[in-house]
Amino acid sequence: MTPKNLIILLSCLSFLTISAQEKKAQTKEKAKEHTTKTVDNKEIKENKDQLKTVSSTKVDTSKIKLKNIVKEIDSTSNALLDVNFKLLKKKAHASYYHQKFHGKRTASGKKFDNNGYTAAHKKLPFGTKVKVTNEVNGKFVIVEITDRGPFSKAREIDLTKKAFMEIADNKKSGVVFVTLEVVEEKK
Known part of the structure; x- marks a missing residue:
């Protein structure tokens, strides 16, 4: 060498x-x-x-709006929510609203805000709270139904862009497989 x-x-x-x-x-x-x-x-x-308190639900988000009260939840801990979740559908297709609808009136009469936590569903009553969980990564948001749609047979729910981006892994994707659960108060 x-x-x-x-x-x-x-x-x-x-x-x-x-x-x-x-x-x-x-x-x-x-x-x-x-x-x-x-x-x-x-x-x-x-x-x-x-x-x-008893811990029963794993929480990923930092804020959940429920009954017009914003509850701060530590994302590293388990938190007890005074609600039950009733399964509505698994493997549902979720998409998000186009920006052109921002500021327009929804079917419920409320002004649409693409930066809020609302959604459109074909049959659920207005004001219903729905937990939308991404089946791939487990991230979820709770949204309020304020509009009708989506007007495609393949999709179940249209989320605001903000809500969709919080649960999506691929920010360039337009559709995500989700689990839908109706939020019900404990009695």
């Missing part, structure tokens, strides 16, 4: 050693983050036990 090749080989080995050390450091940092999250979750669970 020539001295020139030896120098190249040694420099490559030193680079690989540095890369391995960097990976170990990153792994240690991730382990610290995981430990912190575990501690935080324990603290959250202890606080909930003091309030005598």
